Amino acid sequence: MTKLASTAKSTVRAAKAPAAKAPVTQSAPAVKAPATLAPIEVARQNVAAKAESGLGVTLHTNGKAIKGLSSEPVVARPQRKMLRVIDSIKGHPGKGNCVKRFHLYKEGMTLLHCKVTEGLIVSDVTFFAELGYLTLREPTDAEYDAAVKAWEAKGKTTEVSTQAA
Numbered sequence: 642m643t644k645l646a647s648t649a650k651s652t653v654r655a656a657k658a659p660a661a662k663a664p665v666t667q668s669a670p671a672v673k674a675p676a677t678l679a680p681i682e683v684a685r686q687n688v689a690a691k692a693e694s695g696l697g698v699t700l701h702t703n704g705k706a707i708k709g710l711s712s713e714p715v716v717a718r719p720q721r722k723m724l725r726v727i728d729s730i731k732g733h734p735g736k737g738n739c740v741k742r743f744h745l746y747k748e749g750m751t752l753l754h755c756k757v758t759e760g761l762i763v764s765d766v767t768f769f770a771e772l773g774y775l776t777l778r779e780p781t782d783a784e785y786d787a788a789v790k791a792w793e794a795k796g797k798t799t800e801v802s803t804q805a806a
Contacts, residue, residue, distance in 0.1 A: 716795070718792055719785070724752070724753060724780035725780060726750070726778045726780065727748050728776045729775065730747075742760070746775070
């Protein structure tokens with residue numbers, strides 16, 4: 642018998658041999674884990690901790706906070722296409738094509754309302770418009786200017802409150 646074969650037989654015998662029984666030890670009682678937080682809450686806590694320590698919050702040369710690192714969500718400036726209004730609803734044929742959500746959309750809603758409202762999806766509205774189930778109207782200049790002014794006013798008030806703190 643060759644040396645290689647005898648080595649293989651000895652390793653097989655060692656693998657089949659019963660392992661020595663180790664004494665069983667009792668582990669400490671399990672400590673209850675803290676309540677799990679949503680990922681967004683964990684991220685907000687991390688950002689708040691960074692802001693308190695002064696790390697990574699104002700890295701731009703202009704001194705403004707980076708969008709992803711701000712403690713509060715930053716609302717983007719309104720765009721014309723997001724201010725399109727559902728002008729008229731003609732109806733749904735009754736099966737397929739997201740019929741379960743169709744009743745949630747009402748006349749007068751903007752795509753921006755659909756974006757920020759839970760359960761509504763912007764792509765549904767554009768899909769329904771392409772199929773002819775509803776029509777969209779472009780925003781007037783007055784509506785667009787009012788939305789931009791409201792956004793700027795909201796931004797200035799939050800900016801003032803962060804500087805005061």
